[in-house]
Amino acid sequence: xxxxxxxxxxxxxxxxxxxxxxxxxxxxxxxxxxxxxxxxxxxxxxxxxxxxxxxxxxxxxxxxxxxxxxxxxxxxxxxxxxxxxxxxxxxxxxxxxxxxxxxxxxxxxxxxxxxxxxxxxxxxxxxxxxxxxxxxxxxxxxxxxxxxxxxxxxxxxxxxxxxxxxxxxxx
Numbered sequence: 001x002x003x004x005x006x007x008x009x010x011x012x013x014x015x016x017x018x019x020x021x022x023x024x025x026x027x028x029x030x031x032x033x034x035x036x037x038x039x040x041x042x043x044x045x046x047x048x049x050x051x052x053x054x055x056x057x058x059x060x061x062x063x064x065x066x067x068x069x070x071x072x073x074x075x076x077x078x079x080x081x082x083x084x085x086x087x088x089x090x091x092x093x094x095x096x097x098x099x100x101x102x103x104x105x106x107x108x109x110x111x112x113x114x115x116x117x118x119x120x121x122x123x124x125x126x127x128x129x130x131x132x133x134x135x136x137x138x139x140x141x142x143x144x145x146x147x148x149x150x151x152x153x154x155x156x157x158x159x160x161x162x163x164x165x166x167x168x169x170x171x
Contacts, residue, residue, distance in 0.1 A: 003028050005026070006026060007023075007024045007025070008020075009021070067105075067106065067107075068106050071105035071106045072106055073106075074168075075102050075103065075104055075168075076102070076103040076105065076147070076165065076166075076169040077100055077101070077165060077166045078102075078103070078149075078164070079098070079100060079162070079163055079164040080098070080112075080160040081096050081097060081099065081160070081161055081163065082097055082099065082160045082161070083095070083096055083097075097122075098114070099127060099160065100113050100114075101147070101153075101160065101162065103142075103147060104130065105144065107132070108132055109130050109131055109133075110130070110132070110133050110155075111128055111129060111130040112126075112127045112128040112155065113125065113127065128156065133155055135153070135154075147162060149163065149164060
């Protein structure tokens with residue numbers, strides 16, 4: 001024996017480094033460690049891994065993610081309307097105004113926006129700025145569980161009737 005170098009175990013395939021198992025030992029002798037007989041392979045296939053390695057470990061719990069990160073930019077959109085009295089008109093006693101109620105999951109705040117109609121003569125746009133809205137005198141605030149189709153919610157003396165919601169809110 002004249003070749004006592006260690007065989008190379010690193011190769012490249014498609015530009016990526018790949019580990020190769022050595023088949024030749026020091027001195028050029030064939031390694032018997034890497035070659036298993038059919039009887040050895042059959043014996044390994046019949047073994048139960050739990051007997052060798054024990055019970056598998058449970059997956060680690062999911063990392064804590066704060067609500068302001070988990071629900072960032074997630075908004076529930078409800079379509080609603082309210083009736084507005086028209087006191088100085090003989091033609092109409094009230095008018096129905098359509099609005100969108102946005103509920104922000106990030107911080108449980110809400111806003112009410114009326115779509116702008118050109119040349120309507122009525123002030124439109126954002127009726128209630130984004131804020132946490134009280135639902136009663138005890139200081140409780142509206143939660144997403146309080147909002148659903150077909151219910152009335154009262155905000156600052158106006159009663160809004162929720163009639164529909166978008167696809168994201170339905171799910």
